[in-house]
Amino acid sequence: MFQGQSIQVLPITEPGTEGLVELRFDRQGDAINKLDARTVDEFRQAIDVIAAAPGVRGVLVTSAKDVFIVGADITEFGLKFQQEPQQIAAGVRESNAMINRFEDLPIPSVVAINGFALGGGLELALLGALRVMSETAQVGVPEVKLGLFPGFGGTVRLVRVAGLATAFDWVASGRPAKAAQALAAGVVDELAAPGALRDRALALLQSAVRGEVDWAARQQRKRAPLPLAADAVAAELAKALDAARRGAPHQPAAQTALETMAEGASLGRDRAIDLESAAFGRVAKTQAAASLVRAFLNDQAVKKLHKRHAREGRPVARAAVLGAGTMGGGIAFTSALRGVPVRMKDIAQAALEQGLAEADKQLARQVRNGRLKPEKAQAVRAAITVQRDEAGFDEVDCVIEAIVENLDVKRRVLAALEGSVGPGTVIASNTSSLRIDDIAQPLARPENFVGMHFFNPVPVMPLVEVIRGSRTSPQAVSTAVAYAAAMGKVPIVVQDGPGFLVNRILTPYVNAFVQLVADGADFEQVDRAMEAFGWPMGPAYLQDVVGMDVGAHVFDVIAAGYPARIRPVERNAIRTLVAAGRFGQKTGGGFYDYEADPAGKPRKTSSPAARALVAALQTGGARDFTDAEIVERMMLPMLVEAAHALEEGVVATPAELDTAMLLGIGFPAYAGGPLQYADWLGLPQVVALCEKHAAFGPPYQPTARMRAMAAEGARYHR
Ligand code: NAD
Incomplete structure (x- = not known):
């Protein structure tokens, strides 16, 4: 009836299935199904075919792969997300209008979830009236891990199918669910052993066609407002927000999703989806979304390299x-x-x-x-x-x-x-x-x-x-x-x-810290500013955790390798503390004092002794810095060093460089690694900031290539 490159529609021929059709996801030339633009368009065509065909009484939705649908095609995001938020929202709204027509078909539909149905895959499954899931499959909406949330009506439908608490939890955590959990949550209607899935789904479809299951009421429930009082919605929202806020201050997707879902709960489907689309347009433009999507693509690229090495290496x-x-x-x-x-x-x-x-x-x-x-x-x-x-x-x-x-x-x-x-x-x-x-x-x-x-x-x-x-x-x-x-x-x-990649790029950052402190900055404020920026720990605290005796030695070795750029700072707080025997946590004190908490973990407290030692170095006196100034002075040398490392071929690609920095030293995930961060700021802005701080010398001097890229409007990641 319809033969696309990702979808087929064909009549079901088993006895007693007259008028039933199968819509099968079967992406040609690929091991998986994904929801790329082509598939969404074919889905639209398939709906047209089904709606126009005479005598069709029910639809079975299946996959011919081991997975159902693994999600959207993330490689398409980059281009799409370059648009303005309103355009992004308009695009998703249009796709939604298209796929909603499946939910509105005047016939029952059953989705057989045979394997992973993630993100857009689950959203698509939620369009059906009923769902049967293989005992070995998994479902979920992991979009928050990319700084996003479901944009194909998933937040709207999950609320109505599984209730607010479950929908909030699934969307905000991004955690996938196994079959039993999905059944308990009401996201699917039945489970089946893998080998029996199709038969069970078909049997359910037949009983829906016979009127034994009120499929129309199920579809209607997804179009109606959620039958829940406003104060109950508000109470659930407050609880969920609390958890989401604690999780990720730089990643607004979960919070935005929760607020949008709560607001849409009192509305009908189409208006709630409009809200979802508009909010999606906004989160798609956040730094977190740009960086996390980039990190995902980097990760794919790196895995591909690993496969090549596995073929070429000695097992x-x-x-x-x-x-x-x-x-x-x-x-x-x-x-x-x-x-x-x-x-x-x-x-x-x-x-x-x-x-x-x-x-x-x-x-x-x-x-x-x-x-x-x-x-x-x-x-x-x-x-x-x-x-x-x-x-x-x-x-x-x-x-x-x-x-x-x-x-x-x-x-x-x-x-x-x-x-x-x-x-x-x-x-x-x-x-x-x-x-x-x-x-x-x-x-x-x-x-x-x-x-x-x-x-x-x-x-x-x-x-x-x-x-x-x-x-x-x-x-x-x-x-x-x-x-x-x-x-x-x-x-x-x-x-x-010297320093290979990660420690090399970290070294100018550490040096910038020592210089800032020598210039009169309060190291506790520097820690707070850098932690607020997103680092798991500020630079002073990091020194304490690593141990400054070792840290100072490693620093010296690496700095000696880049004498033109990394010049050891006089009036050096780290050296002063080392000389005073304050190596960090392992000696009970460094920049901070430490004592064991009830669980035996070292807990830091402000150290008057360390503060006095450091204050004595600040011959120009203590000085006020804004947090923004601190972040700029700390981060720019790292970006410049990353550029040098890439240009020298220390690492082959920007993808590998950023991946290493995210995994090796906990570079803030929402910022995606130094090169992604430079892309986000824009190279013209990076160069301008470097010029602002040019007085601090070579660590703030952009490379010639950075300047050229800034002039051309070029980026590290395409
Ligand atoms: P360690 O002192 O904990 O362990 C070194 C061990 O090597 C000791 O048990 C010692 O008895 C043993 N050893 C010494 N000579 C030996 C020999 N000839 N044959 C066999 N064993 C011998 O040190 P570590 O922290 O595990 O560091 C080991 C290496 O890893 C160093 O090169 C270090 O720079 C590197 N490294 C350490 C870290 C870290 O954070 N500790 C991180 C990355 C790399």
Whole structure:
């Protein structure tokens, strides 16, 4: 009856199904269905065909893929969202008018949800009168994770189908629901085993056609105002807003969605959808939406690279770790947890015991939380072999070195290690500050040597910088990338150089902080301003958490690598505190004082001692800064350094750079990474701000390319 590239409509031919048609989502040449512009248009055509065909008595909606519909086509958002909010709203309103006609068909419809029905996929399913869901499927509206909310009538229909509390929760959290939960919420009408789904859905359609199910009343309920008093709506809204506000101050989507849903509850469908469309137009233009959509696309691009590396690398079936300390223990645990058995060597028996004890603690916690079955935990534990020699190292595909951060020791240990491993074994160093080329110098097979810079704590932090030395082979890089990805990490390939990528870009930011404080800024205000900007912790607090003895050392090493730009500040608060033995949390005090809270976690309080030490450095006296001035002085050097790193080819693409900064140091998600942030501000504005602060020297000097891009109206992300 209709044959499109994403949708087919065909008569159902089973006995007793006369007059029933099937609308099947089956995107040609793809493994999934998604709701792109073409599919929406074909859906419109399909509705026309169904409405015009004589004798059609009911519609079964199905998918020919493993998923139902995974959601909108996010690659289409960029162009669409460049329009003005009113235009965006008009566009969605038009699509809504089109798809609403399905709900208004004078015949029953049943949707068979066989797999993921997310975002637009669930919104489309909500157009049907009835829904049957496979026991293994999942449904949800994850749009808030992209700084958005459902814009195809989803907020309006969910309220009317599942009630306010559920709709609020689903839309504001973005959490997907499994079948039982969706049934309990009333979002679907029946569940079925995967193999029986179509039959059950068809049977339900037949009984609706026979008038045994009041399908028309269900459709009518979605067109009517919600039968709930205004004060009850207000009370639910207040509760939901409270939770949403706590969640994400820079991400207004959840809050806007909740307010719009509450306002629309007293209206009929079409007016409520108008409200939804208008609000959607506004959130689509927020910084959060732009950045989170960009981050999603970056993530897709990075995953594609991982797949390529997996094809080109040596599969890592067995691995080894040198050093059972903080990092080595975490790496071995993560490898075993992800199914790659690992030999962990340390020269100190105590370190091995400590490493295993830590693994045991983590496993016990996961079993307690129900995230791991006890048998699986045992298997993970059994996959870690501890040893004080290198027995069996000749059988491993990759060894990760995580011993002391000392060039001579690493060189000596790794050169010796080459004799214990096979000729093709990849050796990776987890060094945080040494150059891969320097460590590689005495190696017989430098082509097999690569950096794998994990972040602490390893089981939690997703980023791994994979460092390509000048003699590292492409296969060794690919092996490291694929192994890190198999460990559930997000590896980003970077060139060798002081600070690699993430710490390099962080260093001018730290220096800007020290300079600000020397210039008279109150470091507690700087922390508050940067936390309000969106950082998980301000720069002073970050120093305390990292430990300033280590931090200052890493800073020196990296700064020495970029002498033209990163000049150590005189009257340096970090050095002063280190000299006073105030290293941070680990010594009970740094910029702040710490004491254990009832749960044993360090709680910070203002420290008169630290404040006095810092005040003594402020020879020009304390000075007032606005928060905006603080943010500019802190962030610009980071943007400039990111530009340098990209231009020097430290990382291949803006997508990889921003992904690394989001995952490695918690760059505020709503701002999307330094390059996305520069795009959002606009390069002309970045250059203008740099000029405003030009007196503070090279860290505020835009690169020639930044100036050229500003002049051309160019962006980092297209
Ligand atoms: P750590 O001191 O906790 O552990 C080092 C372990 O290596 C110790 O148990 C030590 O006994 C062992 N060791 C020393 N020489 C050895 C040898 N020849 N063979 C086997 N084991 C040996 O140190 P860490 O914090 O885990 O750091 C290890 C490496 O990771 C360093 O290069 C460090 O720069 C890097 N790194 C650390 C962090 C961090 O936050 N701690 C983050 C990223 C990278």
